[in-house]
Amino acid sequence: DGGITQSPKYLFRKEGQNVTLSCEQNLNHDAMYWYRQDPGQGLRLIYYSQIVNDFQKGDIAEGYSVSREKKESFPLTVTSAQKNPTAFYLCASSIVTGQDYEQYFGPGTRLTVT
Amino acid sequence: GENVEQHPSTLSVQEGDSAVIKCTYSDSASNYFPWYKQELGKGPQLIIDIRSNVGEKKDQRIAVTLNKTAKHFSLHITETQPEDSAVYFCAAKRPGRRALTFGSGTRLQVQP
Numbered sequence: 001d002g003g004i005t006q007s008p009k010y011l012f013r014k015e016g017q018n019v020t021l022s023c024e025q026n027l028n029h030d031a032m033y034w035y036r037q038d039p040g041q042g043l044r045l046i047y048y049s050q051i052v053n054d055f056q057k058g059d060i061a062e063g064y065s066v067s068r069e070k071k072e073s074f075p076l077t078v079t080s081a082q083k084n085p086t087a088f089y090l091c092a093s094s095i096v097t098g099q100d101y102e103q104y105f106g107p108g109t110r111l112t113v114t
Numbered sequence: 115g116e117n118v119e120q121h122p123s124t125l126s127v128q129e130g131d132s133a134v135i136k137c138t139y140s141d142s143a144s145n146y147f148p149w150y151k152q153e154l155g156k157g158p159q160l161i162i163d164i165r166s167n168v169g170e171k172k173d174q175r176i177a178v179t180l181n182k183t184a185k186h187f188s189l190h191i192t193e194t195q196p197e198d199s200a201v202y203f204c205a206a207k208r209p210g211r212r213a214l215t216f217g218s219g220t221r222l223q224v225q226p
Binding site: 004031033035040041042043044045048050056058059090092094096101102103104105106107108 | 115118120123146148150155156157158159160163203207212213214215216217218219
C-alpha cells in the first residue's frame with residue numbers, strides 16, 4: 001500500500017514540552033509539507049521541503065522546526081515557543097516535476113497541549 | 115500573498131438536490147485550483163482540480179467552473195447523497211510557489 005503515515009493519531013503534552021510529530025511517505029515524492037488546521041479554518045502552511053536537506057518556512061513557521069534527512073521522512077517539532085500548539089496537524093507530499101500538483105495528505109495527528 | 119475566500123461556511127441540502135460552493139482568489143497569477151474533501155478525523159482527499167487554461171471540468175456528479183476574469187471558481191455536486199457529507203476545501207496555487215493556499219472550508223450536510 002502506498003501512502004502517507006502519521007503517528008500517533010492523538011498526542012497529549014504538557015505546556016513547556018517540545019513534541020515531535022512523525023510523517024513518513026512511500027510514494028517516492030520529492031516534496032513534503034506540514035499544515036496546521038484549526039476548527040472552522042482552512043489549512044495553513046507551516047513548512048515545506050522540495051528536496052532532502054532543504055526546507056522552507058511557510059506562513060506560520062514560528063515555534064516549529066523540521067528536518068529532512070531522508071526522502072521518506074519529514075518530522076515536525078512543536079517547540080515550547082509555539083504559543084497555541086493545540087491543533088490538528090496534517091502532513092502532505094507531492095511530486096515536484098511536471099504538471100501533477102496533487103498533494104496527498106496523511107490522516108493527521110491531533111495534538112493537545114495542556 | 116494569495117488569499118482565498120470560500121462561501122458558504124455551512125450548507126445543508128436534501129438528498130438528490132445540487133450543492134454549489136464558491137471560492138474567490140486574489141492572485142491573478144494563480145493557475146491551479148484543486149478541491150479537497152475531508153471526512154471527520156481524516157486527511158483531505160483531492161476530488162477534482164482545474165487549471166487556468168480550462169473553464170470547466172466534470173467528473174461524474176462533480177464539476178468545477180473557473181472564471182479567470184472575475185477570479186472565482188466553484189464546485190458543483192449534483193444528485194447529492196448522504197456520503198457526500200463532509201468538509202470541502204478549495205485551494206489555489208501560483209507558478210513558482212510550491213504550496214497551496216486553502217479556503218476556510220464548507221461543511222456540507224446532505225439530509226436523507
